[in-house]
Amino acid sequence: MIVMANNKISALIVDDDSIIRKIHKTMLERLFNIEAETVKDGKEAVELCRSGANFDIIFMDREMPIMDGAEATKQLRAMGVKSTIVGITTRAGGEDREEFLAAGSNHCFEKPLDRAKVEVVLREHKKFTI
Amino acid sequence: MLGFGADLLWADMNRLLAFLFHQGVLDEQFLQLQQLQDEASPNFVSEVLNIYFHESEKLLTNLRGLLMERDYKKMGVHLNQFMGSSSSIGAKRVTNVCVAFRAATLQTNRAGCLRALEMLEHEYCYLKNKLHQLFQIEQQRALVAGVRYPVQNQNQ
Numbered sequence: 225m226i227v228m229a230n231n232k233i234s235a236l237i238v239d240d241d242s243i244i245r246k247i248h249k250t251m252l253e254r255l256f257n258i259e260a261e262t263v264k265d266g267k268e269a270v271e272l273c274r275s276g277a278n279f280d281i282i283f284m285d286r287e288m289p290i291m292d293g294a295e296a297t298k299q300l301r302a303m304g305v306k307s308t309i310v311g312i313t314t315r316a317g318g319e320d321r322e323e324f325l326a327a328g329s330n331h332c333f334e335k336p337l338d339r340a341k342v343e344v345v346l347r348e349h350k351k352f353t354i
Numbered sequence: 355m356l357g358f359g360a361d362l363l364w365a366d367m368n369r370l371l372a373f374l375f376h377q378g379v380l381d382e383q384f385l386q387l388q389q390l391q392d393e394a395s396p397n398f399v400s401e402v403l404n405i406y407f408h409e410s411e412k413l414l415t416n417l418r419g420l421l422m423e424r425d426y427k428k429m430g431v432h433l434n435q436f437m438g439s440s441s442s443i444g445a446k447r448v449t450n451v452c453v454a455f456r457a458a459t460l461q462t463n464r465a466g467c468l469r470a471l472e473m474l475e476h477e478y479c480y481l482k483n484k485l486h487q488l489f490q491i492e493q494q495r496a497l498v499a500g501v502r503y504p505v506q507n508q509n510q
Binding site for chain 1: 383386387389390392395398401402405406409431434435437438439441442443444
């Protein structure tokens with residue numbers, strides 16, 4: 225059972241695929257009661273955070289046009305963004321994971337993002353207890 | 355009689371789903387997708403799948419064009435997208451073919467890419483046909499269930 229310790233968790237989903245944005249947003253909202261916004265590439269994510277938006281968790285796709293997930297993560301950390309950043313990639317090998325973690329992400333998972341992976345992230349978050 | 359029909363259709367649906375799981379066409383991610391459907395969004399699964407079909411067909415057309423041009427890098431980009439969306443809806447066999455296809459693009463193996471593309475087109479068509487079958491059974495079941503209730507009320 226998932227219990228919110230404080231107020232609602234906010235999330236940003238960064239993915240160029242509209243299907244994935246729809247599925248992830250619905251999953252977070254329905255299964256975890258997490259408010260989720262979506263953007264379609266790393267540049268939009270950086271600009272959104274630069275404009276003052278704050279998110280508890282950012283789910284960041286790796287492969288995106290304009291600005292990929294690793295670069296966006298680097299820029300967000302350079303800006304001082306403290307959100308939990310979860311890298312998501314289609315590549316099972318270690319290279320993407322290393323790149324994401326080196327850029328400053330907290331986790332890196334292989335697609336698809338599912339309930340179990342979200343729970344791993346939430347267990348570490350002070351706003352949630354499971 | 356109509357209730358019996360709805361039950362038979364329910365059994366047909368479950369049998370088809372079990373078959374698709376057993377064959378490795380779908381995996382548990384599809385079940386997670388179904389769990390996101392509720393009374394507030396009763397058509398969530400079909401909405402997602404219709405977007406998936408539309409996008410996938412564009413990707414397949416683009417992949418064929420890129421293969422003719424031998425643009426392996428762009429093919430890799432398209433395959434990443436196809437893999438991501440396919441794995442997110444639980445399309446296991448399509449995802450696996452994408453993995454093999456991507457490996458062939460990394461090796462710039464044209465013959466391997468051509469074989470993989472043909473297999474991908476085949477697996478995608480098979481998946482689409484089976485999911486349409488599933489939708490049809492669901493729609494029939496909803497129709498039958500909808501007709502049943504007024505009949506029950508008249509009998510009370």
